[in-house]
Amino acid sequence: MVKITNDNFVFKIVTHRAKDIFNSGLFSLYELYDDDTESLIEEIEDLNLALDRGNNIGIEVGHIHFYFKTYGNK
Numbered sequence: 001m002v003k004i005t006n007d008n009f010v011f012k013i014v015t016h017r018a019k020d021i022f023n024s025g026l027f028s029l030y031e032l033y034d035d036d037t038e039s040l041i042e043e044i045e046d047l048n049l050a051l052d053r054g055n056n057i058g059i060e061v062g063h064i065h066f067y068f069k070t071y072g073n074k
Contacts, residue, residue, distance in 0.1 A: 003058060005036040008066070011058030018057040022047050027059040 001013040011032055014021055021027055022044065030038040031050035041047045041057070050057060 002061065003032055003056060004064065007036075008064045010061035010064055011038070011056075012061050013056050013058050015051070015057045018047060018051065021059070030058050030060070032056040032058050 003011045003013060005011075011030065013032075014027075014029070018029060022029055022041065029041040029047065031041055031046070031053075032038050032055060038058070039046075041050060047057070
C-alpha cells in the first residue's frame with residue numbers, strides 16, 4: 001500500500017514491518033498523519049507512540065510527476 005500526499009509525494013506504507021525496519025536501520029521511517037504531514041521517527045519510543053496512535057508508518061519513495069500530452073491545435 002502507498003500514500004500519495006497532496007503534493008504528489010509517495011510513501012510506501014510499512015506499518016506491519018515498522019519495528020523490523022527500524023531495527024535494521026536501512027530506511028528512515030515517518031509517522032504519517034491524515035493532514036498529509038509527517039514526522040521522522042528517530043527513537044523506538046517515537047515508533048511505539050505512532051503505533052499506539054494508530055497512524056501509518058511509511059518510508060519515502062519520491063515524487064510522482066504527471067505528464068499529459070494534449071492533442072489538437074499546433
